[in-house]
Amino acid sequence: MSNKYESLKLENQLCFPLYAAAKEIVRKYKPFLDEIDLTYTQYITLLVLWEKKEMNVKALGECIYLDSGTMTPLLKKLESKGYIERKRMPNDERNVLISITAQGEELRDKAVDIPNKIGSCVKLEPSEAMELYRLLYKVLGNIES
Amino acid sequence: MSNKYESLKLENQLCFPLYAAAKEIVRKYKPFLDEIDLTYTQYITLLVLWEKKEMNVKALGECIYLDSGTMTPLLKKLESKGYIERKRMPNDERNVLISITAQGEELRDKAVDIPNKIGSCVKLEPSEAMELYRLLYKVLGNIES
DNA sequence: CACAAACAAATTGTATACAATCTAATCGTA
């Protein structure tokens, strides 16, 4: 009973489980992130800043695949919470340098258990998790070009 | 140089490429969906209705992992475009039955090429696409419970 | 040096998402 609309079946679309799984897993983070008063996007922004300490808005946005329209209000929010600082760079006033504050650093200790808590609810074999990881980055790489 | 924050590195988080890949691939749909004046969420809603013809709001939302807060305005939009009808069911007035219209059916022919166009920019081997599909549904299944 | 092109952020407008709450209808059971 295949027909010309076969390709339009939800079950034949790779994009759909990708979209749904991403949404559901981000939702799984919510109770843990609520405890430290962060949203998921704020959390991944801090993941980068915890490692790199400072970065301009554009570079930060490229790391996490978000544009200035999303980053600007997000960063203002994190600034208002005291976790980051934003300042125009004197040598090139077009750039805004984002840097982690001492208060932002403190939050890192409270976040350190979150990945394990999430990992335990995804419940993939290590080899499967690695393969999923590899395939997702392959998709990401292919899409960019 | 591993430390107690190792788990917080962006590159060690399975969730991040999932989140980013989903976002990027949905964005890839945009030019094709623009041509038929649909958003991605409207598109997956119609994918279900093209197959099932009619369904109440709750069942439809469960199919695509969206709650009534998202579905209600979405369905009103599709109704205003003439692609679906919404009507309270007489036997149980709590339910709103969504059904595809003739105009909605017509749109199906215009959408039929979209999956191939997207597939060609994801560029996975068929075996890889199948494995990714399997792993994503495994994650989805594990998260639900 | 002038000035158009390029660039980084910010702004604007639209469309999700989803938690929490509310309303109306129906169910279950004492």
Add this chain to the structure above:
DNA sequence: TACGATTAGATTGTATACAATTTGTTTGTG
């Protein structure tokens, strides 16, 4: 059969996302 519990959908409020445009700065080139 009354009525509390449950259910479906709608509403409210907050936070993304992103295209398109705007603003201000810097760069490159004639």
